[in-house]
Structures are given as structure tokens and as C-alpha cells.
Amino acid sequence: MTLYTDLISDLAQKNDKKIVMLVMDGVGGIHAEESPETALEAAVTPNLDALAAKSALGRTIPTDWGITPGSGPGHLALFGYDPRIPEHRIGRGVLEALGIDYELRPGEVAARGNFATIDADGNISDRRAGRPSNEECARISALLDEKIAGREGIEITVRPVREHRFCVFFHGDGLQPDLEDTDPQKTGVPPLKASARIEGGAAKTVRVVQTFIDQAREVLRDEPQVNGLNLRGFSSHPGLPTFQELYDLNPAAVAAYPLYRGVGSLVGMKVLETGTTPAEEFATVAKAWDDHDFFFTHIKKTDSSGEDGNLEAKVAAIEAVDAALPDLLGLKPDVLAIVGDHATPYVMSGHSWHPVPLLVKGPNCDIDGATRYTETEALKGSVGTMSADRLLGYLLANAGKLGKYGA
């Protein structure tokens, strides 16, 4: 925890106000010589425009200056967890588990796996095992899940992801995630043996993992292509303090994609079943309106269209949010924030480090007189440019959920 989170947590007080954090993933872009308009500027957004006129605008720095976050750190920051500090880092194995909706238990060790082809000499000949079909991935994963006995009382679960990718979970007493990857990152050599990051550490886990690898080789010995594997990103549930513990909130997550549901569940959110369009997601919020005081609502398409470098698709994704927005506003949230977990400028076809436009509407948000929710208007906004991990506290304040600090 940081000094800021401690402070916010100390000051948090319950009331009946409701906060909605609408995350338009990857919202925000940049101006370039050949692309003078961002997607937010190009989109026709009458509802967002009208909302902006009654709101305060500002910008968030997703992690720190110049740092381009993935979805994990991007969202953790929005939830108030400083993504720079080591204990807030979510391992790749855990992220993969979240992405397949696997409910990780405390102490369980997760790893990403890649199926590989191993030749007669024991060397890797294909690090992706010829990219098997998803069906083949599921068949092999089920085979391993069923046949592998493990050792020392550790329960082993194997789940398919897609193509050559799978997850493996080790559950039982005395395991630690501090293992090196077994993937040598090249062909013509054997997979690395399981080993601890610090010599002599995680001894039991090293034994359990190596036995799993050996047993998997045995189970797959007659498979023509998928006869070996590499493991990466050993990690376990970060055990973050929850929204309930930190902020006395009762939060819900409305997200169509597993990874985002997973990051929400890591911080104590109740994950709601939902459809994938903004209208369907807002309907999910409406249905659960009486049961929660914080709603994290996640829109994926603003990011995926940006990653595709597709201005039209990003504009359409924004306009779809705009069209459905009256449903959300109709619920009369006490505080509504619209923000992204990072920018995904379509001119870059990827996540970026640029500040993200932020809109905050609340009873005492200040009203800037902005005409639109865009990067250019956000730069002029009264909220200013804040580190994203300050947003949650800022929304609590706007909802009257933070007491005065000191007398």
C-alpha cells in the first residue's frame, strides 16, 4: 500500500451514494500530421457532449510518465492500487488464469504453458507445436488434467487457452511462485529444468513442477506434434486488499471479457453476467443497481479498434457508448467517471503512455464549460492531470465518501 491509499482508506466513510466508473478501454489518442483528429474528436457524440458541459474534465497518467501499461496495471491504477510497486504486480500466469475465468485460490501457483514439439534427441523443434487447433489444445489439456497424478499431495489442474497456449495450476500446501521460466526461448535445445529464482528457494514447488513436466512428457509420448511443453510466468494471487476493506464499498464489475472480470474480482468486485454491447452492459448495471454502490463498467471495443489502427471502428465504438449513455444516466449515478485504462492511439495501433482524457460528473465536481469529452478539452479541464491511482480517491471524495483529513 502507498501513503495515499492508506490515507484514503482511513478517511473512507460509507453513505448511500453510487459511483459508476465507465472505463472505455484505450480511449484517448494523439494528433499526428496526417491524422489531425483523434477518434474522440472525430466521433459524433451528442450525449457525451451534453454531459461534458455539466462536468469537470481532466487527464490521468496511466502508470507514470512514458510508461505504456498493459491491461493489468492499467486497471489496477484505476482501482487505486499504485501499479509501480512490486506487490501490486500481477504475474502473467495469474493474468492468463483471469483471462479464462479460472478462479484462483489463495496460495495456488499459476503458470502459462506453451505446447511444444520435442524431437528424438529431446530438443525443442517447434516452440508452438505447429499451432494446434483450439480443439486439439482442449483435448491435450484435458488429457493432462486427467492423467497427471502430481506428487506430495499437490492438486494439478490443466486448462486450455487457445492454439498452443494453456494454463496449469498447482494447489496445496507450501508452494511458492518464485520460479524461472522453463522456456529457453529457442529451438534446438531441451526445455529448461524447473528452477527457483533464488538458489535453494521454493524447493517443493520446483520438485512438483519438474514432476509435472516429466509426467506430461510421458502422457504425451505418442503424440506426433504436441509432445512437450514450456512453462512461463509462475505467479500466485496477489492477495490485494479489497474495495470492501479499503474503501467500505460494495463493488460490481460489468465486463464482457474475462481478463477485466478477473481484475475486478482480484479487488473484491462481484462479477455480473452481462452481454457485450454498451447497451447490454448498461442494462446489467441497471438490473443490479440496488445491490451495489460502485460499478466498474468496461468497454472493450475502443481498445481493440485502436489496436487494429482502425479509426472508423474506434469512432463507431465511441458512438455506440454515446448512443447507450442515456440508459446509464437514467440511473442517476451520484458520481460518474468516464476514463480509459490507457490511451490506444489508432495511429500507433497499440497502447501508449499518453495522458487519458477523464470526465467526472458529480454534485460538486466543478463545471468547466467544456463543449466535448476530447483530449483537447480534457487538457484544459479543472481536474488537471493526475496519476491514475488517485482517481478512485477522487471519486470517493466527489461522492461524499471521504471524511475531512485532520481538524
Add this chain to the structure above:
Amino acid sequence: MTLYTDLISDLAQKNDKKIVMLVMDGVGGIHAEESPETALEAAVTPNLDALAAKSALGRTIPTDWGITPGSGPGHLALFGYDPRIPEHRIGRGVLEALGIDYELRPGEVAARGNFATIDADGNISDRRAGRPSNEECARISALLDEKIAGREGIEITVRPVREHRFCVFFHGDGLQPDLEDTDPQKTGVPPLKASARIEGGAAKTVRVVQTFIDQAREVLRDEPQVNGLNLRGFSSHPGLPTFQELYDLNPAAVAAYPLYRGVGSLVGMKVLETGTTPAEEFATVAKAWDDHDFFFTHIKKTDSSGEDGNLEAKVAAIEAVDAALPDLLGLKPDVLAIVGDHATPYVMSGHSWHPVPLLVKGPNCDIDGATRYTETEALKGSVGTMSADRLLGYLLANAGKLGKYGA
């Protein structure tokens, strides 16, 4: 190291992009009632104006709010070293050594010296020994350098600076720089004895330094004015991790003045021989263009004119940079930053704590539509106001030299 530097260092990745950091020392000023225009605003800068129109602008806080840095911390921050943390502080002895182009060895202890006049009772009668000429300073320094034997195998080097100022270096095993100044800061009392900052510490160094002082008194006993000395700012090479280690960069420093070459060399920069005008410095960059991927280019006159309180001279210094700028732009740096290590408002005739205007030009810098590179335009810029120690990471990001953080 800070969490931020660790993060940047972890994410740094090599590519063939080239970054130029053009430091106009002391650039940036303030508006005052009788001086409504800053030097940047008063200067005629067609090339900078055209560049600003295609760039992103912002501001740096040199060290922290309200803190006026010297050249050492000002530049360390620009190089990504948080100047607030103790292990990043460069001692005055070391700075003086850098300023006379002395190449400090690891473990060597440097001190600044002031020649003094000591009366028959052993009390200081003049803390500056009547301000001797530079020639006299050189003569006395050479005398000490030649005559003093030292003790315990420690090699002693004495070098003139100017007037009453000189440097002394202690080189050998087992020395520590944690000594108090011997300067009592007043006359009518004897110089202080050498002593450790912590009682009982640095015992060998205390002995060696006191013996040097005693031997110097002996060597100078017949000099009429320069017959004693005080030592200050004991310090050694900070041993900072280099640009190579931290960022996988191969940096060069182009600076006409020793202090700036020295600060560059402290962080691993190759120091290039150069002339003193902007045109000569840019020609040096051009000559070494193929050999490096990071160029620190330092302009001194923007600062010295500001310290003189001379608006015309500061305007001329800025216009000289503007006139030579096409040579630098002709090299087509992938990322170009223009910034100062601090502001030197001519109305203050000295360094100040004010934010410094920043210009960043790169493939994905964002384009703000600014018309000029001035304090007023910089305040409106999309980069926002960042701590100066974030700039290096920000430039790495713009050059595609930082990987994504987390998945």
C-alpha cells in the same frame, strides 16, 4: 535508484532510433510587472516556431516544487536520476573536480580548497588570502602538489581553480569522504581540525587530511599572504549506474564547459571535443552521428546571460540556437527534446525554481498546435508538467525504446 528508474530500466529495449536532448541551460523565465516578456518571448525564432508547430510542449519541474537547483542536480534530473535522493547527490569537491576536467578515480576523495591568510597567532585573518591572481593560485597549487608527501601511501594531487580556489584529491586504499569542512566560516579563529561527520568514522582519511593541512602550512610558512587553507565539500565519485547499464543507450555529451562534460561523463557519456557556439556544437553532433544513439547537447549562454540579468544577451543566445537549429534538424533525430536544467529568469539574475518549458518532437509525440516554444505555450502543452527526472523515460518511450509494462 527510485522505483521509476527501476521500472524504466526493466522496460528499456535497444533499437536504432536516435534521441537528441538539447539543454539550453537556464532557459525559461518569468513575467514581471516591468518585464512583461520573457527572453523566449522576446527572441525572434522562426526555426523554433516552426518546430513547435509540429511538436508537443510541456514543462519540467527541475527538482521539486520551490527548489532551485544548481547545475549538478539540474542535469542529473534530466538524465533520469532523482536528484533528491542522497546517493544521487554530487559533492562539491566532485563538482569542482568536474569543472577543471579532472578525471576522478573510484574511491578517490575530492575537496574544494580556499587559500587563506593566517596570522602569527594561528588565526584566520583573510578567508580568501587577499584574492590572489590566477597565476598565483597556479603557482601555490603546483608548489603544494610537488612538495607534499602525504602519509600511509595516499597519493595527493593539488590543482588550481582560480583566485583563492583550488582542489585537492586523495587517492589510495581505505579512504572515505564523510568529513566535516575545516572552514570555520569566520576570521579571528584557527581553521578547524579535520574531523569525521560521524564520531570515530573515516579515521584514516581524517589522519591523511590533517597531515596534508599541516604539511601545507609548513610548505607555505614563508608566503606573505597565501600561508594557509580551508577544505570543504569532501566527496567522492557517486558511482551512478550509467546510461549503458540503465537504458542500454550509447550516449555522447557535447558541451563546451567542463562541468557539463563532467556531469555527462559521470553517467557514462562519451565526451566529445567541441567548439563553443551552437553551430559548432551541432557540427560535433553531426560528426559523431553514426556512433551514438543519445546526444546530450549543452548550451551555456542562455544561463550565463540570465545570471547577468541581461535580457538582450539571453535573447541573442536563444536566437543563436535558433539560427543553427536547421543543422541539428537536418540530422533527422528520431526524438528531439529541447529543455533547460532550470529556469534563469533575467529579472532574478540567477537560477530559479520555476517550471522549465519543454518541447518534444517524435513520431508519436502528439501535436498541440502551439505557435512558439515559450513559457506561455508550454503551459498549454499536452505533455503537461512533469518532474524533470521523468523526462529521460518519456524520451525513451517516444523513441520506442520502452517495452509495455505488464500484460
